[in-house]
Amino acid sequence: MEIKVLKNVMQKNSAxxxxxxxxxxxxxxxxxxxxSSPGAGKTTLLENSLPELMKSLNIAIIEGDPxxxxxxxxxxxxxxxxxxxxxxxxxxxxxxxxxQAIGELDLDNIDLCVIENVGNLVCPAAFDLGExxxxxxxxxxxxxxxxKKYYNMFQGSHVILINKVExxxxxxIDLEATYQEVREINPTCKIFQISATRPETLIxxxxxxxxxxxxxICQ
Amino acid sequence: xxxxxxxxxxxxxxxxxxxxxxxCQNKLVKSITFALSRPYTVYPDSFExxxxxxxxxxxxxxxxxxxxxxxxxxxxxxxxIDFED
Ligand SMILES: Nc1nc2c(ncn2[C@@H]2O[C@H](COP(=O)(O)OP(=O)(O)OP(=O)(O)O)[C@@H](O)[C@H]2O)c(=O)[nH]1
Ligand SMILES: [Mg+2]
Numbered sequence: 001m002e003i004k005v006l007k008n009v010m011q012k013n014s015a016x017x018x019x020x021x022x023x024x025x026x027x028x029x030x031x032x033x034x035x036s037s038p039g040a041g042k043t044t045l046l047e048n049s050l051p052e053l054m055k056s057l058n059i060a061i062i063e064g065d066p067x068x069x070x071x072x073x074x075x076x077x078x079x080x081x082x083x084x085x086x087x088x089x090x091x092x093x094x095x096x097x098x099x100q101a102i103g104e105l106d107l108d109n110i111d112l113c114v115i116e117n118v119g120n121l122v123c124p125a126a127f128d129l130g131e132x133x134x135x136x137x138x139x140x141x142x143x144x145x146x147x148k149k150y151y152n153m154f155q156g157s158h159v160i161l162i163n164k165v166e167x168x169x170x171x172x173i174d175l176e177a178t179y180q181e182v183r184e185i186n187p188t189c190k191i192f193q194i195s196a197t198r199p200e201t202l203i204x205x206x207x208x209x210x211x212x213x214x215x216x217i218c219q
Numbered sequence: 220x221x222x223x224x225x226x227x228x229x230x231x232x233x234x235x236x237x238x239x240x241x242x243c244q245n246k247l248v249k250s251i252t253f254a255l256s257r258p259y260t261v262y263p264d265s266f267e268x269x270x271x272x273x274x275x276x277x278x279x280x281x282x283x284x285x286x287x288x289x290x291x292x293x294x295x296x297x298x299x300i301d302f303e304d
Contacts, residue, residue, distance in 0.1 A: 003236055009225055009229055090224065204272060205281050
C-alpha cells in the first residue's frame with residue numbers, strides 16, 4: 001500500500017522556524033541569528049558588544065557549538081541567561097533546537113536573544129531559526145573572494161559586519177572593493193566595518209542595534 | 220553534516236503520515252522513496268547513516284528500504300511511503 005507524501009523536508013524546518021518567530025514576537029523578544037565561518041569573530045563580538053547593550057536591554061544567549069562549552073565560558077562573566085546547544089558535530093543550528101532552547105528561557109524578561117550559530121558559511125544559510133535578524137560576521141582575513149563563493153549566506157543576511165578590518169593591509173585586502181562586492185550581492189543589508197577586538201569600533205553597531213531592538217519591542 | 224537535521228525531520232514526516240491514516244498504523248514500512256534534485260544538497264550516504272540510527276529502535280520503521288529518485292524540483296522531498304499490504 002503506497003501513500004503519496006510529497007513533502008519538502010526543509011519546509012519542516014521552516015514551519016518550526018515560523019512557530020519560533022511567533023513565540024518570540026508574542027513575548028516581545030527580538031532575536032539575532034549570528035552566523036560566520038569558524039573563527040570569524042562571533043564570540044569576540046559578543047564579548048565586546050554585550051557589555052554595552054546590557055546597559056539598556058535584557059539579553060539572553062543561545063550558544064551553538066559542535067561539541068564544547070568554550071564560547072559560553074568566555075561569556076559567563078556577563079551573568080546572562082545562557083542556553084548551550086551542542087550539535088554533536090552538526091554543522092548548523094536548526095529550528096527544532098531553538099524551539100527546545102526557548103522552553104528553557106524566561107521570555108517574559110528578555111528583550112534581545114542572541115543566537116550564536118555554528119561557524120559555517122553554507123548550511124546555516126538554509127535553516128531559518130525564527131530569528132528577527134540574520135547578522136553575519138565576515139572576517140576579511142578569509143579573503144576578498146568569499147561573498148560570491150558563499151552567495152546564499154551573504155545574500156540572506158540583514159546585517160553584515162565586515163570584521164578584522166585593521167588587518168586589511170597585512171592580508172592584501174582592498175576594503176572598498178570588498179565593501180562593493182558585498183553591496184552588489186546584497187543591495188539592502190546594513191553593513192558595518194569593525195574590529196571586534198576593539199570596542200571603540202563597535203560604537204555605531206551597538207547603538208544601531210540597541211535603537212533597532214527598542215523600536216521593535218515598543219511596537 | 221546537516222543530514223542529521225534532515226534525518227530528524229524525515230522521521231517526523233513518516234510518523235505524521237502514519238498517525239494521520241488509520242490504515243497505516245499497525246503496518247510495517249516497506250520502503251520510503253525520496254525525490255531529490257541535482258546538484259545534491261543532501262548526500263544519501265550521510266543521510267542514511269543518521270536516519271538508520273534514529274529508526275533503530277522503532278520496529279515499524281527499522282526494516283525499511285530507502286529509495287532515491289532524481290527530480291527536477293529543487294529540494295529534498297519525501298515522495299511516498301510504501302506499507303506492507
Ligand atoms: N586581529 C583581530 N582578531 C580578531 C578580531 N575578531 C576576532 N579576532 C580573533 O579571531 C579569533 C577567533 O575569534 P572568535 O570570536 O572565537 O570566532 P568565532 O566566530 O566565535 O569562532 P567559532 O565560534 O569557533 O566559529 C580569536 O583569536 C579572536 O581574538 C579582530 O577584529 N581583529
Ligand atoms: Mg564562537
